[in-house]
Amino acid sequence: xxxxxxxxxxxxDSRFGMTETILRPGxxxxxxxxxxxxxLMVVAFIVQGVTGLLxxxxxxxxxxxxxxxxxxxxxxVPLGRLIETIHxxxxxxxxxxxxxxxxxxYFASVQKKPRELMWIVGMxxxxxxxxxxxxxxxxxxxxxxxxxxDVTIGMLGFLPSELANVLRFLIxxxxxxxxELSRFFDLHVVVLPAIFTILLAAKMYMFEIHGASEPxxxxxxxxxxxxxxxxxxLYFTMLSCVFLFILLVGSVLFPLALPAQFTPSAASAFVPxxxxxxxxxxxxxxxxAFEGAWAVLPLVGITAFFLVLLLLPFIDKxxxxxxxxxxxxxxxxxxxxxxxxxxxxxxxxxxxQVIPNTQALVIMVxxxxxxxxxxxxxxxTRRTFQPAGSRSGSIFRFVSTPFKAPLLTGLFVLxxxxxxxxxxxxxxLMASPWSNIPLLVSSVLITALLLYLMSRIVKKLAAEHPVMxxxxxx
Amino acid sequence: MRxxxxxxxxxxxxxxxxxxxVVAVRLWSIDLLLxxxxxGVFLAIELVAFSxxxxxxxxxxxxxxxxxxxxxxCLCLALLLTLAILVR
Numbered sequence: 001x002x003x004x005x006x007x008x009x010x011x012x013d014s015r016f017g018m019t020e021t022i023l024r025p026g027x028x029x030x031x032x033x034x035x036x037x038x039x040l041m042v043v044a045f046i047v048q049g050v051t052g053l054l055x056x057x058x059x060x061x062x063x064x065x066x067x068x069x070x071x072x073x074x075x076x077v078p079l080g081r082l083i084e085t086i087h088x089x090x091x092x093x094x095x096x097x098x099x100x101x102x103x104x105x106y107f108a109s110v111q112k113k114p115r116e117l118m119w120i121v122g123m124x125x126x127x128x129x130x131x132x133x134x135x136x137x138x139x140x141x142x143x144x145x146x147x148x149x150d151v152t153i154g155m156l157g158f159l160p161s162e163l164a165n166v167l168r169f170l171i172x173x174x175x176x177x178x179x180e181l182s183r184f185f186d187l188h189v190v191v192l193p194a195i196f197t198i199l200l201a202a203k204m205y206m207f208e209i210h211g212a213s214e215p216x217x218x219x220x221x222x223x224x225x226x227x228x229x230x231x232x233x234l235y236f237t238m239l240s241c242v243f244l245f246i247l248l249v250g251s252v253l254f255p256l257a258l259p260a261q262f263t264p265s266a267a268s269a270f271v272p273x274x275x276x277x278x279x280x281x282x283x284x285x286x287x288x289a290f291e292g293a294w295a296v297l298p299l300v301g302i303t304a305f306f307l308v309l310l311l312l313p314f315i316d317k318x319x320x321x322x323x324x325x326x327x328x329x330x331x332x333x334x335x336x337x338x339x340x341x342x343x344x345x346x347x348x349x350x351x352x353q354v355i356p357n358t359q360a361l362v363i364m365v366x367x368x369x370x371x372x373x374x375x376x377x378x379x380x381t382r383r384t385f386q387p388a389g390s391r392s393g394s395i396f397r398f399v400s401t402p403f404k405a406p407l408l409t410g411l412f413v414l415x416x417x418x419x420x421x422x423x424x425x426x427x428x429l430m431a432s433p434w435s436n437i438p439l440l441v442s443s444v445l446i447t448a449l450l451l452y453l454m455s456r457i458v459k460k461l462a463a464e465h466p467v468m469x470x471x472x473x474x
Numbered sequence: 475m476r477x478x479x480x481x482x483x484x485x486x487x488x489x490x491x492x493x494x495x496v497v498a499v500r501l502w503s504i505d506l507l508l509x510x511x512x513x514g515v516f517l518a519i520e521l522v523a524f525s526x527x528x529x530x531x532x533x534x535x536x537x538x539x540x541x542x543x544x545x546x547x548c549l550c551l552a553l554l555l556t557l558a559i560l561v562r
Contacts, residue, residue, distance in 0.1 A: 234528050238525045238532065249514075249554070252514040
């Protein structure tokens with residue numbers, strides 16, 4: 001290391017004792033962006049805290065002044081618009097990073113022993129992040145935010161009345177607009193940050209005990225240990241600077257434009273739509289199958305899904321961590337990611353529309369079916385291409401192999417395209433399965449036949465080109 | 475010419491620090507009400523320059539400095555300077 005630079009580091013170290021801190025050195029594989037998604041979320045939380053405190057200097061949480069004080073910040077406070085926009089976009093970044101962190105953890109199976117509690121605490125932090133979004137959305141008191149919040153609170157009506165009343169009182173107060181705004185403000189500014197900080201402290205403590213999880217594909221024999229100060233500290237500072245730069249540029253290019261103020265008349269002419277990260281849930285609730293008394297079904301389903309995700313360490317007992325050996329687990333994760341994205345985008349373009357059952361079925365059944373087939377083909381081909389006894393590699397490394405075998409790639413595309421036609425028929429016919437049974441059965445049979453042919457051809461080719469095995473044996 | 479060579483690294487670091495000082499002076503003189511976008515872009519320039527400086531000095535301790543990442547940082551700086559002119 002540069003002598004002058006070393007001298008600066010030593011100066012700080014002798015004053016603050018940073019090399020003696022409780023923070024443990026990190027393994028060299030942790031110098032990777034995917035290991036820092038959670039830490040970047042904490043940076044976003046700090047940005048939220050700083051910008052939020054600055055806005056508190058001017059914001060007034062009353063029905064009469066919430067909108068006007070927000071408008072005042074944007075129009076007349078130095079750097080007000082920039083700070084408001086950064087606050088909004090860092091909230092979006094928190095949600096995105098939380099989701100990315102969750103999915104990275106899921107695919108890398110980080111929840112296994114001894115990190116079960118870290119997973120649960122992380123999931124709880126994710127719920128708090130969504131709570132931040134929900135409560136903060138109402139505060140500017142715009143027609144969009146108030147209408148969307150009313151829709152969200154209205155969803156509690158599908159629960160048993162006693163439970164709904166208690167929850168409604170806790171979240172939105174005794175019923176007036178003033179109480180609702182005041183309650184949301186308290187939750188957003190005091191309760192949720194306090195809960196988040198406690199959970200963060202617990203997670204950091206457990207992280208210091210267990211350290212960064214090993215890569216799911218295993219580690220090389222000799223892992224180098226990198227000191228927390230200055231290396232990891234400066235690496236993290238660098239990542240944070242890049243993250244803040246992206247946040248700033250986004251805020252400059254797409255500054256916040258405040259929608260109209262909430263009034264009952266303005267709200268009646270407006271179709272309520274929640275924030276983008278709740279759109280996938282909202283879209284499911286709009287399916288015509290769940291109208292009326294059936295609306296409780298998706299709510300129960302989504303709650304059950306989150307419960308399963310929360311308790312995943314105790315449900316998934318397998319000791320395998322490598323995604324290459326966990327086809328079902330990986331497929332379920334991919335289905336979830338694609339469903340969230342597709343439902344969210346779909347919800348954005350169909351505000352307030354009731355979704356017919358046929359369309360809902362195509363998305364809710366079609367996506368899992370297509371992903372399952374693709375996943376099955378990928379895993380089967382991978383197994384075929386890997387001769388017995390050779391070491392297994394990462395699934396991601398395998399995905400790059402088609403580029404080395406253009407014939408195989410071309411054949412894949414051709415067969416997949418052929419497969420999609422009978423598959424689309426089958427999915428469409430499932431909306432009313434009894435109306436045309438022969439066509440449905442023949443579509444399924446043709447799809448199965450094409451898949452069988454695909455596996456045979458791939459197997460034959462694999463015998464000539466053992467891509468994975470050759471690589472690993474070498 | 476390698477970025478990890480001490481002489482080259484010193485020169486590049488001096489250039490980055492000079493840029494950061496110039497941008498800091500400009501930041502100080504911006505009208506915070508009317509020039510919010512410009513302020514944001516110049517602050518972003520400071521952040522990119524600082525992260526380049528960190529990259530230059532921290533990566534050498536355990537990995538080689540990759541010129542590609544550094545060139546990407548320079549490209550970002552050029553784009554941001556153009557953006558700063560456009561948003562004025």
